[in-house]
Amino acid sequence: MKIIYLKPLSGYATPLRSDTLWGMLCWGIRYLWGEKELTSFLEDSKAGKPPFVITSTFPYKQYGKAWIPFFPNPLPFPNEQDDKKQEALVNAQLRKKYKKEFAYVNFDDFSEILNGKLTAKQLRQRLREIHDEEERLKQEAKRTNKPKEERIILPQEVEQTAPRLEDFSMTHNTIHRLRGGTLDLPVDGGAPGETSGQLFHTPEHYWTDKYADPNQNTNTGIFFLADGPDVSKLEAVLRLFLHWGFGADRTSGKGFFDVAIQDFELPQPAGSNAMVSLSLFRPRPEDLTALDSHAADDARFQYRIEMREGYVSANSFYLPKEPHRYFAEGSVFPLLTLREERHLGELVHQFDKPHPVYDNGFGFMVPLKWPV
Numbered sequence: 001m002k003i004i005y006l007k008p009l010s011g012y013a014t015p016l017r018s019d020t021l022w023g024m025l026c027w028g029i030r031y032l033w034g035e036k037e038l039t040s041f042l043e044d045s046k047a048g049k050p051p052f053v054i055t056s057t058f059p060y061k062q063y064g065k066a067w068i069p070f071f072p073n074p075l076p077f078p079n080e081q082d083d084k085k086q087e088a089l090v091n092a093q094l095r096k097k098y099k100k101e102f103a104y105v106n107f108d109d110f111s112e113i114l115n116g117k118l119t120a121k122q123l124r125q126r127l128r129e130i131h132d133e134e135e136r137l138k139q140e141a142k143r144t145n146k147p148k149e150e151r152i153i154l155p156q157e158v159e160q161t162a163p164r165l166e167d168f169s170m171t172h173n174t175i176h177r178l179r180g181g182t183l184d185l186p187v188d189g190g191a192p193g194e195t196s197g198q199l200f201h202t203p204e205h206y207w208t209d210k211y212a213d214p215n216q217n218t219n220t221g222i223f224f225l226a227d228g229p230d231v232s233k234l235e236a237v238l239r240l241f242l243h244w245g246f247g248a249d250r251t252s253g254k255g256f257f258d259v260a261i262q263d264f265e266l267p268q269p270a271g272s273n274a275m276v277s278l279s280l281f282r283p284r285p286e287d288l289t290a291l292d293s294h295a296a297d298d299a300r301f302q303y304r305i306e307m308r309e310g311y312v313s314a315n316s317f318y319l320p321k322e323p324h325r326y327f328a329e330g331s332v333f334p335l336l337t338l339r340e341e342r343h344l345g346e347l348v349h350q351f352d353k354p355h356p357v358y359d360n361g362f363g364f365m366v367p368l369k370w371p372v
Contacts, residue, residue, distance in 0.1 A: 001227040003264035004238065005060060005067060006246075006257035008221050011168065011204035013254050014247025016057040018279035019308060019326075021224065022360035024246060025054070028237035042358060045347050052228030053343045055278035055364045056329050059104060059163040059207045062219040069223050070104035070162040072330030074276045074368070075113060075120040076302055094127050101127065104162035114276075115269045116369030126160075153211065163207040163220040170202050202249060221257070225264060225278065225364065227342050235261055272367035274300040275335050280308065281327040282361025284346045287336065294334045300370045303331035314354045321350050326361065338365050 006016075014020060030038040044051055060069040077098045080091060102123050105113065112118035133151055141148035207220040226234055238259045246255040283291070294301070309323035327333075338344060348359040 001225060001264050001266070002231055002234065003069065003223055003225055003262050004234070005223045005260040005262070006057065006221055007260070008206060008218065009256040009258060010253050011206045012247055012257075013202060013204055013249040015205060016222065016224070016246060018054055018056040018224075018329075018362075018364070019360045020247070021057065022054060024241070025234070025237055028240050028244075029233070032236060032240060042347070042356070045358075045362075048339055048346070050228060050343070050362060051230030052226050052234065053279070053362045053364050054360075055225045056280065057222040057224045058278075058329075059165070060221055060223050061163050061207075061209045061212075063159055068106050068159060070106050071110040071278065072276075073102045073105045073110075073113070073123075074302060074330050074332045075102075075118075075123065078120045078124055090128075090131065094124060094131065097127050097131075098124060101161070106160055106162070109160060111267045114267045114272075114366065114368040116271075116371055119371060130157075158211045161209075161211065163209045166206055166208050168204045168206070170204050171199055174199070204254065225266075227364070228340070266366055269367060269369045272369050273335050273372070274332055274370035275338070275365045275367050276330060276332050277327060277363040277365055278329055279362065279364040280306070280329065280360070281331065281363030281365075282324060282345050282348055282359075283327070283363070284344070287344050290336050291333055298334060299372070300332055300334045303333065304328040308359070312350070312357050319351070321357070321359070324348050324359065324361075327363070332368075332370065335367060338367075 016024075026038060026041070029041055041051055058070055058072065060067055062068070077095050105123075109118055109123075130151070137149050137151060206218075207222065208218075209220050212219050238261070242257075242259060244250070246257065249255065304327070306326050306328045307323050308326050310321050311318040312321060336344065342365060343362045344365055345361045345363040348361045350357040350359060
């Protein structure tokens with residue numbers, strides 16, 4: 001298994017989920033080795049034996065000399081009822097913070113979760129201790145009529161706090177292709193101008209670490225995992241993307257990364273009884289049948305469903321793809337027998353003209369020990 005770190009040289013416009021990233025890698029195979037090699041790759045994938053499977057991209061941050069990857073947290077907030085009004089209020093506040101602060105957990109915590117040693121109640125307790133300390137400092141400031149002291153941040157908390165995704169809207173001027181200047185606005189009461197409005201906006205994504213020094217270079221980025229018999233082929237493809245860039249707006253400098261590839265191992269918990277997907281997952285009918293054999297109230301069903309759709313560029317126009325439902329990253333299911341020890345799911349066929357189009361529905365599955 002490989003972990004691929006993408007250190008940003010700019011913001012990026014396209015979220016690199018597993019289906020989008022897989023499509024880009026397919027084009028890289030096509031440009032490097034030709035259509036025959038890509039066709040062979042797709043045929044193996046359609047037969048359920050993909051040369052490699054990938055996760056979606058998740059954040060990492062550099063703390064000291066260590067690169068700390070963060071993974072989607074599969075543990076939901078614990079359902080606890082409290083009759084006391086004040087405790088119920090605190091519980092509601094912690095629930096909101098839990099979704100924000102523990103959307104991702106670092107590799108050490110993720111390993112503990114996979115082995116069944118770290119529970120949602122323990123994560124909630126971390127938030128409760130921070131909440132209680134903040135309240136203590138607030139009450140102390142009121143009692144002494146002095147400015148509120150800052151809470152002491154321990155190194156452990158810095159390591160456990162995931163980066164946050166920031167969305168920034170970039171404003172651009174529309175440029176006339178012939179004159180080179182900005183377009184004219186329509187004149188009131190006169191002939192319409194060349195366009196209505198000169199400005200347009202494009203989204204840009206990047207990750208931030210609230211504990212980072214703002215005067216230093218960014219310490220955050222994204223990574224993904226890849227596994228399979230032919231995963232070494234990714235190195236050449238990613239070298240191409242160093243020059244090519246990922247996603248939209250590459251001609252304006254977006255989507256460029258430095259790439260670092262390292263060997264990586266995930267824990268293999270003894271007595272695992274569930275599995276968590278680190279990618280978008282589109283199950284085969286037989287996968288659904290196997291999952292349906294479990295009770296509907298099985299606590300190991302902790303999932304979120306998303307609709308994925310988009311367009312394919314062909315001959316200067318766009319063809320809409322048929323929307324399909326996927327299980328989102330971090331979804332948990334009862335353990336099934338994995339193909340090639342790692343994946344479930346299938347390729348999703350869209351259409352064949354002007355060329356065959358497929359979406360990646362392979363779920364990158366990781367076994368875990370779910371508390372019963």
